[in-house]
Amino acid sequence: MRVLLVEDDVDLSRQLKLALGDAGYAVDHAADGEEAHFLGDTEPYDVVVLDLGLPKIDGVSVLERWRRDGKTTPVLILTARGAWSDKVSGFDAGADDYLTKPFHTEELLARLRALLRRSAGIASATLSCGGLRLDPRAARATVSGEPLRLTSLEYRLLHYLMMHQGRVISRTELVEHLYDQDFDRDSNTIEVFVGRLRKKIGPDRIETVRGLGYRLTPLAGESDGT
Amino acid sequence: MTEGAGGEANPEAARTWGRWFGRPGRSLTRRLIWLASAWIVIALALTGWMLTSQYQESALRRLGNMLADTIDEVVIATNATPESVTVAAIPDAKTDRALSGEYWAVAELDSEDGLRFIAGSPSLAGEQLAVPRDLPRRLRAATGTTISYNDPGFLHPPLRQPLRVAASLKSLPGRAEPLVFMAAIDRTNIENDTRQFATFTWTALLILGLGLVIAVFLQVQIGLRPLFSLRNEIADVRKGKAARIARSYPMEIQPLAEQVNRLLDHNQETVERQRTHVGNLAHALKTPLSVMLAEAGSQKGALPDMVRKQTEVMKAQVDHHLRRARAAARAQLLGERTPIAEVLDEMAVMLERVFEEKSVEIDWRAPDDLGFRGERQDLQEILGNLMENACKWARRRVRVTAGPTGLGQMVVVVEDDGPGLPADQREAALERGARMDETTPGSGLGLSIVVELTRAYGGRITLADSDLGGLKVLLELPAAEA
Numbered sequence: 023m024r025v026l027l028v029e030d031d032v033d034l035s036r037q038l039k040l041a042l043g044d045a046g047y048a049v050d051h052a053a054d055g056e057e058a059h060f061l062g063d064t065e066p067y068d069v070v071v072l073d074l075g076l077p078k079i080d081g082v083s084v085l086e087r088w089r090r091d092g093k094t095t096p097v098l099i100l101t102a103r104g105a106w107s108d109k110v111s112g113f114d115a116g117a118d119d120y121l122t123k124p125f126h127t128e129e130l131l132a133r134l135r136a137l138l139r140r141s142a143g144i145a146s147a148t149l150s151c152g153g154l155r156l157d158p159r160a161a162r163a164t165v166s167g168e169p170l171r172l173t174s175l176e177y178r179l180l181h182y183l184m185m186h187q188g189r190v191i192s193r194t195e196l197v198e199h200l201y202d203q204d205f206d207r208d209s210n211t212i213e214v215f216v217g218r219l220r221k222k223i224g225p226d227r228i229e230t231v232r233g234l235g236y237r238l239t240p241l242a243g244e245s246d247g248t
Numbered sequence: 249m250t251e252g253a254g255g256e257a258n259p260e261a262a263r264t265w266g267r268w269f270g271r272p273g274r275s276l277t278r279r280l281i282w283l284a285s286a287w288i289v290i291a292l293a294l295t296g297w298m299l300t301s302q303y304q305e306s307a308l309r310r311l312g313n314m315l316a317d318t319i320d321e322v323v324i325a326t327n328a329t330p331e332s333v334t335v336a337a338i339p340d341a342k343t344d345r346a347l348s349g350e351y352w353a354v355a356e357l358d359s360e361d362g363l364r365f366i367a368g369s370p371s372l373a374g375e376q377l378a379v380p381r382d383l384p385r386r387l388r389a390a391t392g393t394t395i396s397y398n399d400p401g402f403l404h405p406p407l408r409q410p411l412r413v414a415a416s417l418k419s420l421p422g423r424a425e426p427l428v429f430m431a432a433i434d435r436t437n438i439e440n441d442t443r444q445f446a447t448f449t450w451t452a453l454l455i456l457g458l459g460l461v462i463a464v465f466l467q468v469q470i471g472l473r474p475l476f477s478l479r480n481e482i483a484d485v486r487k488g489k490a491a492r493i494a495r496s497y498p499m500e501i502q503p504l505a506e507q508v509n510r511l512l513d514h515n516q517e518t519v520e521r522q523r524t525h526v527g528n529l530a531h532a533l534k535t536p537l538s539v540m541l542a543e544a545g546s547q548k549g550a551l552p553d554m555v556r557k558q559t560e561v562m563k564a565q566v567d568h569h570l571r572r573a574r575a576a577a578r579a580q581l582l583g584e585r586t587p588i589a590e591v592l593d594e595m596a597v598m599l600e601r602v603f604e605e606k607s608v609e610i611d612w613r614a615p616d617d618l619g620f621r622g623e624r625q626d627l628q629e630i631l632g633n634l635m636e637n638a639c640k641w642a643r644r645r646v647r648v649t650a651g652p653t654g655l656g657q658m659v660v661v662v663e664d665d666g667p668g669l670p671a672d673q674r675e676a677a678l679e680r681g682a683r684m685d686e687t688t689p690g691s692g693l694g695l696s697i698v699v700e701l702t703r704a705y706g707g708r709i710t711l712a713d714s715d716l717g718g719l720k721v722l723l724e725l726p727a728a729e730a
Contacts, residue, residue, distance in 0.1 A: 031535045031538075033539040033543070034535060034538050034539045034542065037539065037542040037546065040546070041542070041546070102530060102534035102535055103527055103530060104530070104534075104567065105527070105625060105628070105629060106595075106628035106629050106631075106632030106633070107624070107625045107628050107629075109598065109632070110594050110595075110598060110628060110632075113594075113597070113598040113601065114594075118601060119601070119602055122534075123534040123537065123538045124534055124538040124540075124541045124559065124563050125538060125541070126541060126545060127541075127542050127545055128545075136604075136605050139605070140604055140605065161604075171593075171594070171597040171598075172597060173593070173596040173597055173600055173610055173611075173612070174600050174609045175609065175611055211613075218593070
């Protein structure tokens with residue numbers, strides 16, 4: 023497994039390189055944002071450990087560039103700023119996990135293992151509907167190439183609609199597939215989730231068929247598989 | 249806005265009452281209205297007094313002229329000799345008719361300053377005109393002039409007639425002793441006229457006065473409207489409905505509005521600067537702490553153990569004090585409104601990703617228009633820590649519900665289906681902050697920062713059992729009006 027370690031602090035880099043090496047990773051190290059971006063762009067890493075406070079280009083920008091270029095390598099961000107707003111902006115840029123400094127080396131290793139397990143076997147058949155794409159194995163969705171930030175309930179709703187796109191699906195049917203147990207089976211909640219989904223994927227993709235339910239269709243003029 | 253409705257009987261009405269009838273110094277409106285009203289009342293009262301007294305005077309003057317004419321006629325008709333005084337008939341029917349309302353009399357002064365009537369008009373019907381005690385003396389003092397006075401009415405009921413009397417001391421040729429000529433006229437009509445005029449005048453002035461006071465009231469209300477509207481805007485800023493003063497105002501108070509905005513900006517700037525300092529300090533300290541932790545962790549022995557333990561303490565202290573400073577700096581900030589649904593969504597998406605291996609499912613519900621009256625970063629901090637905590641302990645499910653409770657408050661409930669927390673440990677958990685989550689990996693302190701921030705916002709946090717099986721955290725926070 024190849025890991026890219028991006029950290030500007032000399033001592034911390036040395037320690038982490040040692041620890042990662044001991045854990046069986048092949049480690050490449052970058053000490054600034056420019057180098058990190060270049061390495062991440064050219065080498066096929068399995069996972070990236072990215073410090074956010076970097077010289078030249080900051081970590082969030084590096085991550086944003088990778089994601090814009092279609093790199094899906096899982097990224098764990100290290101941040102000294104433990105504020106949730108920083109974590110949120112890291113996630114918005116495309117991070118998969120975060121770790122607040124100071125941290126225990128064992129925890130970093132555990133998080134990396136988890137990330138690698140999750141990302142294993144990502145390439146799989148994706149569902150698509152117009153500019154919407156959904157990868158059921160990775161549980162990720164995109165609209166016009168932009169990653170969608172969905173909660174698991176929203177994701178499940180979208181998944182079901184995409185599997186049955188073009189067909190009108192009743193609220194009752196959706197409720198049954200949204201919740202695994204007999205929990206909160208109130209069909210009004212479907213309206214709530216459809217409303218949230220529309221906010222995220224665009225208002226016109228999910229059509230309300232009065233009295234019957236909902237239908238997912240590609241937008242007019244949008245070709246499938248973009 | 250129903251501020252404190254239910255508590256005080258009706259604060260709006262009380263305020264209106266106070267505005268008009270309290271101490272004048274405390275309200276501009278009141279001051280302006282009272283001042284204008286006082287001037288109006290004084291000016292109108294003066295006008296009324298002048299009009300009525302002028303009218304009365306001219307009425308009396310008219311009466312006086314009539315009386316003088318009568319006296320002249322009597323003088324002409326009088327034939328005086330040292331022995332006798334006779335008055336010929338005056339060609340005027342009115343003084344000939346009994347109790348007609350017009351009278352005359354001729355008298356002479358006797359030695360003891362009294363009057364002795366010599367002749368009288370037939371209208372007197374045997375009665376005598378009343379004479380004030382000092383009249384003879386006054387007549388003697390001013391021979392030839394006419395002295396007028398009011399007589400309350402010399403005649404018996406039912407013909408009580410208040411009279412206006414004129415008396416004049418004149419010397420006639422043919423008689424050495426001067427004679428007193430008197431004429432009297434009923435003043436009932438004149439008095440009625442005067443009274444009617446006064447009633448009319450005062451009514452008209454009262455209507456005019458009321459009209460003016462209403463006009464002043466309206467003028468003040470309309471004139472001060474920009475001030476009231478500015479006050480409402482500032483209140484909106486305080487309640488978190490608006491961030492700045494947005495409307496434009498008349499040039500007299502526009503500078504005030506601008507100063508308020510500048511103050512808000514300054515406030516914002518100060519807070520931002522403080523946050524930057526705090527962040528820089530955190531960043532500067534945390535990387536060295538990481539190095540120490542990693543270095544100590546890689547070696548065995550008493551010294552590395554001690555370093556590791558102390559580093560943990562330092563880390564906790566740094567977090568604690570920095571967050572405390574941040575919490576204190578922020579809670580005073582005005583005018584912020586954070587939509588809670590947005591924050592819940594970003595937290596849910598992020599935490600589900602972080603806890604993906606556990607496949608934790610976060611089900612959140614909040615009305616779209618519900619806002620937190622405070623900083624977005626603080627709400628992120630509060631909800632992030634609570635939800636992360638819930639995710640750590642949950643087996644699979646985390647539920648977050650937020651809703652308004654009225655009175656500018658809202659409640660957020662975070663529940664999980666984990667093992668929960670026994671009732672006797674809850675108090676301690678809140679007191680000490682969140683040492684209890686040390687058994688699951690990740691930094692502690694989650695709950696302590698939540699408690700601190702919540703308190704800084706004047707909110708409240710309670711722990712209870714969830715029907716999902718785990719812990720239920722109830723959070724009361726200030727809500728911003730939509």
